[in-house]
Amino acid sequence: MITFRKAVAADLPAIVAMLADDPLGATREDASLPLAQAYLDAFAAIDADPNQLLAVAVDGAEVVGTLQITFLAGLSRKGAVRGQIEAVRVAGGRRSDGIGRKMFEWAIEECRARGCVLVQLTTDKGRADAHRFYDGLGFTASHIGYKKTL
Amino acid sequence: MITFRKAVAADLPAIVAMLADDPLGATREDASLPLAQAYLDAFAAIDADPNQLLAVAVDGAEVVGTLQITFLAGLSRKGAVRGQIEAVRVAGGRRSDGIGRKMFEWAIEECRARGCVLVQLTTDKGRADAHRFYDGLGFTASHIGYKKTL
Numbered sequence: 001m002i003t004f005r006k007a008v009a010a011d012l013p014a015i016v017a018m019l020a021d022d023p024l025g026a027t028r029e030d031a032s033l034p035l036a037q038a039y040l041d042a043f044a045a046i047d048a049d050p051n052q053l054l055a056v057a058v059d060g061a062e063v064v065g066t067l068q069i070t071f072l073a074g075l076s077r078k079g080a081v082r083g084q085i086e087a088v089r090v091a092g093g094r095r096s097d098g099i100g101r102k103m104f105e106w107a108i109e110e111c112r113a114r115g116c117v118l119v120q121l122t123t124d125k126g127r128a129d130a131h132r133f134y135d136g137l138g139f140t141a142s143h144i145g146y147k148k149t150l
Numbered sequence: 151m152i153t154f155r156k157a158v159a160a161d162l163p164a165i166v167a168m169l170a171d172d173p174l175g176a177t178r179e180d181a182s183l184p185l186a187q188a189y190l191d192a193f194a195a196i197d198a199d200p201n202q203l204l205a206v207a208v209d210g211a212e213v214v215g216t217l218q219i220t221f222l223a224g225l226s227r228k229g230a231v232r233g234q235i236e237a238v239r240v241a242g243g244r245r246s247d248g249i250g251r252k253m254f255e256w257a258i259e260e261c262r263a264r265g266c267v268l269v270q271l272t273t274d275k276g277r278a279d280a281h282r283f284y285d286g287l288g289f290t291a292s293h294i295g296y297k298k299t300l
Contacts, residue, residue: 015225028227045223074218086226118298144281144295
């Protein structure tokens with residue numbers, strides 16, 4: 001029985017471990033304990049922001065998935081609020097259990113409940129599995145995502 | 151002499167007019183005056199959020215450009231803050247004056263000043279001019295942007 005809830009500070013080591021357990025994340029993250037202060041600071045900022053929802057999927061006491069939703073106010077589309085989903089991960093060894101799909105269905109309902117008219121996300125061009133996953137969830141690959149490192 | 155500043159409520163009609171003066175925006179926006187309450191409500195939400203910066207480019211008293219920056223806290227990349235830029239427009243008739251480039255350079259500096267390690271944006275696959283513009287600004291088209299209407 002998988003359930004979903006807002007993340008708490010005690011979930012952080014499991015979340016960062018999932019972010020790091022990924023071909024791209026492995027080069028960018030540091031899951032060693034105690035966690036770097038930058039992760040704790042980022043968690044505090046996210047947790048204090050009413051427009052951010054860092055979520056976890058849990059199976060009993062075990063954290064098995066995570067994603068982050070940002071509720072974005074904007075003028076475009078007649079002042080529409082958008083839900084943006086980032087940092088989606090499912091724990092290694094649990095990746096064929098349908099957890100990702102359930103987690104997304106939950107996240108989309110959270111966006112709907114907050115009045116979002118649109119859910120958006122970007123994914124690296126190289127993540128072919130992710131592309132099939134989002135296509136299957138009814139997302140349209142309508143945009144190009146640009147990034148510039150500062 | 152083009153300058154850049156945080157938008158104020160009095161800029162709203164000019165901003166919405168720019169959002170509507172665009173092949174995609176024309177079908178989505180309503181620039182008729184008085185503006186629909188949804189635009190005023192969205193402006194109030196953006197204006198009250200310290201992680202949002204709705205900006206205008208002005209030439210004297212005339213609003214000639216707009217964009218919106220969202221400062222996104224996240225755990226990924228060791229707790230990095232990202233700057234996300236959306237709703238970029240330059241006023242019709244001023245589109246070859248280099249305003250877009252100056253506005254972006256200003257926006258990227260705002261992101262740097264807020265400690266962002268990355269600036270990100272998405273643009274519709276059909277906006278070929280925009281793709282050349284972002285390539286020229288040193289952005290990398292590394293991601294696919296998915297959207298799902300609710």
